[in-house]
Amino acid sequence: MKFVDEFRDAELGRVLAHEILGAVEPGRHYKIMEVCGGHTHSIYKYGVDDLLPANVELVHGPGCPVCVIPMGRVDDAIAMAHEPGVIFTCFGDMMRVPGSHGTLTDASAEGADIRMVYSPLDALRIAKQNPDRTVVFFAIGFETTAPSTALTLKRAKAEGVPNFFCFCNHVTIVPPLRALLESPDLRLDGFIGPGHVSTVVGARPLEFIPADYGKPVVVSGFEPVDILQSVLMIVRQLAAGRCEVENQYKRIVPYEGNLAALKIMSEVFALRPHFEWRGLGFISHSGLKLSEDYADLDAERRYTIPNVRIADPKACQCGEVLKGVIKPFECKVFGTACTPERPIGTCMVSSEGACAAYYNYGRFAREKQLV
C-alpha cells in the first residue's frame, strides 16, 4: 500500500532503533505513555517494543474509546435495543462489551435487532431504508469520531429523517489526561500524543502537559516508524532538557486542528457537567451530549433508560490499566477469568484495549525466544 508501507519499513525502523539507543542515558529508566489505543494496537501488532532498548518502557494510556465506556451505559444501550421497533446500531467492538447482564451480542441472540456498522452514516442509511422502525446509533469515541457523528446528525436534521436517534457517549481527551497527571501513583517521563484526536483538535490543547506538568509531548502517527520516531523525539527533548509539544504527525495534523470539524462539533454537541469513565470514575466536563438544537435526535430523551451507575466487577482492574498504573498481566483476572472470548473488562474487548492487545499479540513477544 502506497503511503503506508513506507512507514512500516524494517530498515528505517532499525535505523531509528539505533538512534534511540544512542540517545538514551544508560542507567536511566524511561517511562513513556502512549495516550491512544491506536498506538497501543500498533505497538503490539508490529512488535515495536522489540526494537526499543530495555530501559525504554511504553505505558498504555486511557485513549481507547471502547475501554472507557462504563457498564451502566452498556446496560442503557441494551435497554434501548430491546425497545419495540428499534434497530440498534453500533461499532463491532461494542457488541462484545459486557454490561451487568450480558453484552449487545447476547441481546441480539435474545431477539433485539442489533446491527454492526462501520460509520454513523451507515446507521442513517438504515434509518432511511426502514422508515417504520426507529434506528438508534450508539455513538462512542473521542474527538476523532465525534465530527462524523456530528455530520451525520446534521444531515439527519437537514433531511428531516424522523426515525434516527443518537445515544451519545462521546468524550474528550484533555480532562482524563489532566486527571491522570494529577494522580500521585504515576511517574511518567513523556507522552506519545494522540494523533487521531489531534487531527481534529490540533496540538495546541496538549500544551498544558509541558506547561503545567513539565512533561514532553510528541503528537504521533500510528505506523511503527512514526512511533519509533516519536520515542526518539521525546528522548531527545529529555536529553536536551527541553519540554514542549512537538508534532511528528505533520503530514496529517495541523497544529491548530481542523476548524471545520471543531465548528460542527460545537453546533451539535454540548459539554456534560460530568461523565463517568470506566475505572476512572466521574470526570468533570469530559463528556459530550447533543446540544439543545439537536435534542429531538437524542435517544436519551426519547427513551427512558435505566441510567444506573453500575460498579465495575470487583476483580476488574481496567481503571488501573487505563491509567498505566499496572500492566495488563498484573491484573488479577487477566488471561484467566478475563479473556478476549469471555471479557470481564473493556480493556480485553477492544482491539485498541491494552489487555486485548497484550493478550492477542504481545505474549511471548518479549522474552520467550523460539528455540
Place this chain on the structure above:
Amino acid sequence: MSETSVSAAGPRKLGPSDDVARREQKILGIIETARAKRHKFRDERITTAHGAGGKATAGLIEGLLLPAFANPALDQLADAGTVTIDGTDIAMTTDAFVVSPLRFPGGSIGELAVNGTANDLAMAGAKPQALTLSLILEEGLAADVLKAEVEAIAHAAEQAGVTIVAGDTKVVARGQADQMYITTTGIGKVDDRAALAPTSLIPGDRILVSGPIGLHGTAIMLARGEFELGAAVESDTRPLWPAVDAMFEEAGPGLRCLRDATRGGVASVLNELARASGVAILVREATVPVPAVVAGAAELLGIDPMHVANEGVLVAIVDPAHADAALAALRAAPGGEQAAEIGEVKTEPPGMVLVETAFGGKRVMDQLVGDPLPRIC
C-alpha cells in the same frame, strides 16, 4: 527478533523489576495451561460468533458435539472423517452453505457447495468422487435464481470431477430461510500416497500456502455493498484436488497435513494444528502472499488478512526435505502461481502461533474472537 535488530536494540532485559517479570511469566504459564485444555461450551445461547470459525466455534465443536459423538474418526477434527470398509479407507464429509449474497464476483453459493465439500475430501488425501445435495428453499424464491444455481452446481461438479448421486429438496415458508441454503455430503477413497494427520507436525516442518490469501472473504464483503468500497476482487473458489494430487506425486511421503483455510482464515488453521500437535508455529509475515486489494480492505476495516476466509487456498505442512518439491508442485497447479513458504514449525511455546512481523518485531497470532463477517460460506 532478527539478528540485526538484536544488535540495534541491545539485549532485552525482563523489564523494570524482576517481580513484575516473574509475575508476567507466571501469568503466561497459567494462560497457556488454560489454552491447552479443550474448549468448553458454556454459552446460554447461540450467537453469530459460534459460526465464525474462531474460538466460539471451537467451543461449540469441542465442548458439545465432540463429547456427544466421540469416536476415533471424529476426534481427529480433520476436514473429513475416515471410515474403513473392507480394508479401504473412505473419506467422508459434509458442509452447509448459507452465504449471502447468493452470487458474488468469482462464484456463487452453488459453486461453493461443490468446491467446499470436494476440498474437505481433498484435505483428507482423498480424490473427491461423489456428492449428495440437499436444498432448503424459501417460499417465493425466483425459479431463475434456482436454475442458475443448479447450473452452477452441475458445472462445478464437472470441473471437480464429482458426480451428484443423491439429493433432497425442502421448502420452508417465506422468512424461515433466506432464499436458499445448500448442504452437500461427499465421499472419496483416501489416496494410497496419503499419510496425513493434524497431530503429526514436528519441529523443522515447513508451512506452505497454495495461493494469495483473503480473496473470498474480501469479495463477499465488497459484494454486500456495506462498506462503499469499490475494488475489483473475485472469490478464489476452486477445486483443490489437482494441487493435492500434484503434491502427492512430488512430495508424497513428506506431506504431514493439509487444511483448506476457509472460515477463520490461515490463522485459525495454524492455531488448530499447533494445538493438535503440541508445537509452535512461526510465520514470517513478509513471505505471506496478500493481494493489495485484500491488504487495503483489511487495513480499512481493521481485520488481519490471516483471519479472512478463503475458498481455494490450502495450507500444507511438509517435511523440510520435501518442502521445495511440494512448493514447486503447488506453483505448477491451477491458481498456484503465488504459492509460498510462509513459515516453519518450532518447539516453543507449544500450541502457539507467532508472527515475525515485516517490521522486525514479533507477536502472537491467535484465533479469531467474535465474527466480523457472518454468512461467508
